[in-house]
Each structure stands twice: as C-alpha cells, then as structure tokens.
Amino acid sequence: MFLINCPFCGEREQSEFKAGGEAHIERPKQPTELSDDEWAEFLFMRKNIKGIQFERWNHTHGCRKWFNIARDTSNDQIKAVYKMGEKPPVKL
Amino acid sequence: MSKNLRFKSSKILDETYRISFKFNNKTYYGYKGDTLASALLANDVHLVGRSFKYHRPRGIMTAGSEEPNAIIQLHDNTSRTEPNVRATEIEIYEGLVASSQNCWPSVNFDIGGINNILSPVLPAGFYYKTFMWPKNFWEKYEYFIRKSAGLGKSPKEADPDIYEHKYMHCDVLIIGAGISGIIAAKIAAKNGLKTLLVDEKSFLGGSTIYDNSEFSKINNQIVSSWLEKEINEISKLENLEIKTRTSVAAFHGYNFLLARESLTDHLPINQRENKIRQRLLKIRAKKVISATGAIERPLIFDNNDRPGILLSSAIKKYIDLYGVASGENNILFTNNDTAYETAMSMIQRGIKINAIIDNREQVDSKLSYEVEKNNIKIFKGYTVVDTYGYKRINGLSIMELSKDGQKVIGKKIKLICDSLGVSGGWTPAVHLFTQSGGKLKFREDDQVFIPSKYPSDQLCIGSCNGDFSIEEITTNTILSVKKFLNINNTNYKTLEIMTGINRSKRNIWLLPSDKILGKTKSFVDYQNDATAKDIKLALREGFRSIEHVKRYTTTGMGTDQGKLGNMHALGIISETAGTKMGEHGTTTFRPPYTPLTFGTIVGRNVGEFFDITRRTPIHDWHVANNAKFENVGQWKRAWYYPKENENMHQAVQRESKAARECAGILDASTLGKIDIQGTDTSEFLNRVYTNAWSKLAIGKCRYGIMLNEDGMVYDDGVTTRLDENHYIMTTTTGGAANVLGKLEDYLQTEWPELDVYLSSVTDHYATISVCGPHSKKIVSKIFPDLDFSDEKFPHMSFKNAKIGQIKCRVMRISFTGEQSYEINIQSNYGKSVWEKCMEAGKNFDITPYGTETMHLLRAEKGFIIVGQDTDATMTPIDLQMDWIVSKKKYDFIGKRSLYRSDTIKDDRKQLVGLLTENPDEVLEEGAQIVADIKKSPIEMLGHVTSSYYSPNLNKSIALGVVKGGKKMLGQKLIIPMENKNINVTVADPVFLDKEGKRLNAKL
C-alpha cells in the first residue's frame, strides 16, 4: 500500500485516496467543433504504460482535493506529487 | 507403548506439566512446550494424514511452517474448529482435539487409497482431462471427489473468538529471531532505532538456540549458550519490541507488512474467554531486515514420502529441542554436511543410527570424521533407490551412483530402518522478499536462489541471504546491518568462530533409480502429490514456463505453496529442458506466507460492525409502526408498513391508493443534498445539467438530469434556488457521494475559475414528503402563517417557514404526480415534525408509505429511477426525455456524446410503457422482451425494468427498454417465461394523468 504525500495534508496511507486515471487530459473547450473521432480520443483513449505515468488522485478521506502524481508503474514508486494546474516536473 | 522415544532435559519443555490431548479419537500425553507434532512423535505416531490425490499414507515431515503433510483439523464439529492447521506449529494445550483431514473414513483405512493403485491412470492434468468429459458426468464424479478428497471442513457456527487489527510503526522491522535476527536487533536497538523483532515461534533464537554441538562455537562458547546471553541482553533494551508467535503474512510495497500475532492459540480453551485470539498487525517500517532463515530440501527418489521419512534438520530439532526421537533404527540420507549435525545429536543421546547414505564420494569434514569414529557406516557415493513399508517406513534399498550421477550402478543393498532423515541442502526462505518485489539471482556453486535486487529500503541477512555457516552468518550480518543502518559502532568485537562442517555438496535434483521413471513415485510436492514424472510429462506436453508447469501439475499450489519442493521442480525443468536455472522463471510466492484465519482478516468488522448502517432521524418511528425495511446503499429505508396480517402486496396496494385518494407521507431524508453557494452557481448548474438554469428565479425549483461525459444518464433530482447565490441540489439516495465527488472533480480540475462551493448536507436535514389531494390542508395546519394558495405557492416553488422557532424549508415538488409538499428541517426535529404531520393528517386518513409504494406511484407517472430503468447505457433521448435536453446551450457535461454516431442510432434500446393483454398479469422485472418466437435464435429486444399492479388504474403496468421502442407504440410484443408467453402492447410510459392535473387537484 502506497504512502502518498498529499500536497495539502502531507504523507497519508493509500486507503485515504482514490485514483482518478490519467492526468493532463483537458476537457475540450469547444466539444461541438470536434469530430466523432476527436471526441472519442478525449473520451475513451487512455495510456497504460510501463514506466512513469502521470495520474490524478483525490484525497477522498482527507482534504478532498485533487492533485497529480508521477508514478513508476513498474515498481509503484511515486516520483513526484504536484497540484492541479501545475505542469509535470521535467526531470524525474 | 513400549518404545522410549522421549529424553529428559530438553530445552523448552516443562516436564512437570503433563498435558493430555486427543488425536483421531485417541488420548495421548505430552508436555507443555510440545508441538502437536513433537508430542505425536514421542507417542510413536507418524501416520497423520493422507495425500491429496493418491491418498497415500503420510507422516510428519518437518518441524515448522513448511510442513506439507501433517495438516490437521482442530476441534472438529465445534464452533472453534479450524482446518489446515500444521501439527508442527500448534502448541499443545489441555483439551486439544485434532483429527486427520484428507481421509475417509479413517486415516488407517482410507477408500481413496485405491487412487494409489490406480495411479498409472492418474497422471498430471488428470482432473482437467477426465472430469471435464462427458459434461453431464461431472455431478457423479464430484460427489465422490468432494467426499474423499478435501482440505478440511469449514466451521458451521459463528466464530466465538475476538480478533483485532493494530497499526505499528517502527524504524526497523526485523523478521525472524534466529541468530542473525538477534544480532541485527541488538545493533539497531542499541543505536537508538525504534526496533520491532518478530518471530513465528514461541521462543527466540531459531535453530541456533538448540545447537549444542561441541563443534560449533562462538568465542569459545557453544553457540546456543552464546546466543542465550545475547537474547538476555536484548530483552532488556527499551526501544526494542519483541513479538513471538507472530508470523509475517505479507510484505507489500512501501515497506507495508501484515503479520498475524497469535495470542491465545496455545492456551486451554477455557482460558481463552474474552481474550483476543489473534491480531493482524499492520506494520509500516522505515527499514525492513529479513532474517527468515532457510528451509531444508528433501531429496527426490522413489517412494520418498513414507511416514517416518523426515527432514534431517527436523529430526535434530525434535531431539535437541523437544527431547523426542523419531525412531529407534535411524538412517540418514544426505548430499551435504547437515545430516552429520543431526547424527551428532543422535550420538549424544544414544539414538541408534544404522547407516548414513551420502551422495558425495568424498566426505571429509571434522564432523563426518567424528561420526565415523563412532562406528557408523557411511555409504559414500550412494543413493536411496526405494523405500518399503506402507504406513511406516521399514526399510530401504541403496545403490551406488555413477560418476556423473545420472545412473545407479552395482548391486542393490537393502537396509532396515523405522525412520529416515533426508537432507538435500538448504533453500533460503526468500518468500517475503519476493512478495515485496525483490529479484533473485542463482548461485551455481550450491544451487540456490539468493536475493539480488531490493525493491525498497530492506535487507536480507543470515541464511535467507544464502549465508549458511555460523561464520558467514555472523560476519556478514554484522557488516551488512552496520552499512544498512548507517552505524559505525556495533558493540561486536571480532567473533571467533569454530565450525565442524564444510560447504561441499553434490546436488542431484532427481536422483536416479534402477527403475524407469514411469514406474517410480518420486514426490516433488507432497501435499499435492506431484511427482518428478508429472513434471517431465508437463514438459513433454509442451509446457515450459514454471507458472504453467505449476498449474498443470499443481506443484506448489497447496496450502504450503510448495515450500519444500519448488526448487526441485525448477531443477528438474531446467535439467530436462537443458536450460539454466531460473530461465523459465521462478515461482511467485503470494501472501499469506502461512494461511490466515478469516477472523484475523476481518478483525473487529463483524456483525453490526461489518458495514456502516445509516438510519434517518425518523427511523425509530418507522420501527415502532411496524415498518419493514429495505437496504438502499448503507441506508435503512422504510419499505412498507403492513397492517395486521397484510402481506407486502396488500400493504403496497393500500398505501398507493391512500396516497392518491387522501394523503400519504414518506420519509425522504435519505435523498442526497448538496448545498451550493457562490456567484457562478447558475453557470455551474448550466454546465452539469442538461437543461437551462440561468433563468431559474429565487424561490423556484427545477428537475434536472446529469449525464456522464459519455452522454449516459448519471443522476437526477430537483435543485432549488434558495437565494441569489445559494442553491440546494438533491440527488438520488445511492448517488449522493458520487455526485458530490464528480462535481468537485469538475470544479477543481476543469473549471477552477468558477466561484462555486459545494457542501454535503444530506445528514443535516430530515425530509418529509406529504402528498395527495389532502396534502395542502395538512401542511396548512402545520404552517398556519404560510399562504398555500396555488397562486402564492405554485408547484415547483419553495418557501422558508418556521415551526415554532425552528426554521425549515418547504418545497412544493412531486415524485408521485400528486400535489405534494416536502418539509426539510434540521435533523433532530425530524421525528417530532413527522409526528406533527401524522397528527395533522389524522382526519384525512394520512397514510405512511414506504419505498415500494413510492416506486409504484412514480411508475404510474412514468418517472424513471436512475439505476433501475437506466443502466449507464441510456441517454435522456433513449428515455424519451428529449424535453429536458437544452438545444440552445453551447455545452454541458455529455452534450457532445449525444450526437455521436452510436448515440443517434434509431434502434437503440429506448424506454417504453408495457401493458399486458391480461390486465391482472404482472410481469417479472428483468424479463426478456422479444417480438418473434418462431425464429431461432430468438432476438432479444430488451427487458422489463419496472413492473407493478396499479391499484389506481386497476391493471398491471410496466416500464421496459426495447430496441427502437419509440416507434413501436401500439405494437404487440412477447415476454417469454418459463411456462408461458405473455403478450404485451407497447404503450406510452406515462400511464396516469398525462396532463398533470392532479398536481393542483382539490378535494
């Protein structure tokens, strides 16, 4: 079970959090302009990689805030934790 | 029993404390400190069970948690019964009752033993290959298989014991209190680190604590004495916590470990009352040191599974620790020096050794010379080729090994014995290390897998790290622990080590025999009866990966996870396939290391604590008024209120009629309520609901549907504008938490620019809904100052009100289609206001109704229930609710998906009404809907989602989803049931009062 360093509360156990899928997928500002394929790309397509993956997490049983983490899916190590709206760290 | 197998002055036994216990209905005696296994051996009982597949007689094989055979049922037919307990681990207590598991009718006469004779036709994969065909025979096979095979019986009564969970935090966790664990604990604790030391046994010191050999010394002291002093010293250290009888079950990532601490399992049953039996420790350790030791390997030869055959180290432990000999005529069979340590223990106690058979041609350690000096015959370069005796070994034959070890040569020599100790060298117990994600490497020199890559801040020391001699263990432990903990001073001066053994070993995974392989039974996995022959067969049939071979042959798939034989399986695979060890993978050990009880896993979360129960503030009134309850999520909701002898149907019919003809009252407190404030709230609602919200005036209510981004209906409810920037949203009972989570998600991540704040207030308010033609008169009595005229207080509007000094909100909204009022008041007043309503409604026959009537009434009106009439594949258009989807709004959640090529298809499943040909026939919810029953296969068009008998319409009504249903109005369809086909007609889903007149009806 991970220890996740919530940017608002500090280090807490994984059971306090909920994973929210891949990070940095912005909801299109003008969905009506998009073709079916483009909309489907936003709606359905997600990465599932071995290595560093950027994910959204929510501190559901804590501050209820959403934030991002960079996790190495091969060993579950969390390389970085950063707030919503921030860019992922370049060096990991 | 004439044999004297018990010696006095053993280390941990209390010989003044005699204990009686029962095994297979016979009474035996042992001493306090005995395990069930040591006590049985002292009574000359070796036969303890039958093997899983062939039902071969099996005996105690080991002296620890790796035991594959001596698996017993404790206290059969009582509430405390427990299957799969290892006799080698359970400490005896007065009144212990144990029985063999895998035998029927008894361990001495077992019907399944016939499988042993049939075994040529019971090869690997037999169960897969045979019992799957022909299919309809399975039931017949199953009866006998279940009866004769089995891994114990589960209890039939509730567990009377108490269990609990405990979190523990430490700087260093040390798993295993053998010599290396003790040294590590001393170094860590003496340097100020908060240290936790756990061991699965009841005593500290591992196997070194009973090593009394003159040939192995530290600083000129016998190792057991040296270690005893160390243990004495560390037990006084303040920042060291020691837990015995504590077995680590799982080693997860981030150094999170689960351990089971047994607190009362060694006590007589009558001393266990009100005590915690087992505790699940949830340990977070900054650093973990595994000192889990090593497990001795058996040797793989024909008939290597007879009762009386034990690991040589187990024999030594029974002698030195428990003062028990496993036989009177002993033979040892080895490929390394370990067996000579056992021999020395036997010689010390005067136990007879008939011979030692050693695979090695050269045996030249100090210890072996000493053994030879005692006139014990050592057959060097020999191997056992067969054993004899059915329920107990009574002899064996040996032959000389060829130079390459592939064949046997020369003449067969027969020897007699009643006990055989085998030693195939040692396997580091890396189970926990690999569970944590650790990677192993293979050490050719003595054919062992040892830890190589650590996935977290951890270290393996001692024999689990491949250090087997006292010298290697002490030197390497001190050095590596120092480095691992960043410590300069260890308190350990140079240790002077003396040892009598060499490292030499002659490793042959599958020993040769004079018979062809097909005629041998050389067991690799004792518990699951997998033989060397089975593994070779699997390879012949094309299996390569160890994970596949394992599943095909069931090697390593028993409750012991193949702790003894997995290495041999790997060895035989690599030899046969001509590949390197580990090339076909190593098996993955999974938690738990040894089985856990369900009690330990659930801890205190049993009975009413299993899950949270949510009750409304009016709950007690419902109970007092004979309500039946239904579970809606965690909520207990009043389902219906039967009067006298009414059944559910009768009660619901009465309640439904009353709600439309006079007045009904419903506890709606469970509906989710979200308080929304902020200057951008109306924009926010515009984005989350499908309809338009900008023009909703203060004091007005509006129904809304929320979609997922994929266009499917997610939740629905009424939202009321309380003030300029203040709204209250209601959600479905089950969806409340998810809706709040989803809205928060959008606010925080997509639209952080919006000034909107959300707060869950579900539990803050009690909600009482009064409906029916008399509802206005009833609420007028409660709020005499409020103008309830249709002009001043129309449908879909809200008023602030007061009862006495208590503020409340009254909404005129309706889920029944009747005129109705919803009173929202601070929770703690809920019950008294409910009672006030009942009092005020007395003259109007106010009738409390439950969720079932609510569902019926809304179905009459064709109102959907999200989750019942929808299933995450329904758009509002599919639900024939086009009116609620704004065409003007540029965007809202899910809008774009409503015109994807798939969602605009005409033949999607759409919500329709269904009327049965026979108005008394009520459809079954979930029943399939078809059009043509002549064509095969019959095409399924949809299913019934809601179905009731309507007392207000005097006929059966139903809602269902049907492919292209929108265009089928008036068309005949068929509901095929088990015994009949029911004819239905597609109808408008609104069955009653389509014009909505009843919302303003007056009586």
Ligand SMILES: [Zn+2]
């Ligand atoms: Zn937080």
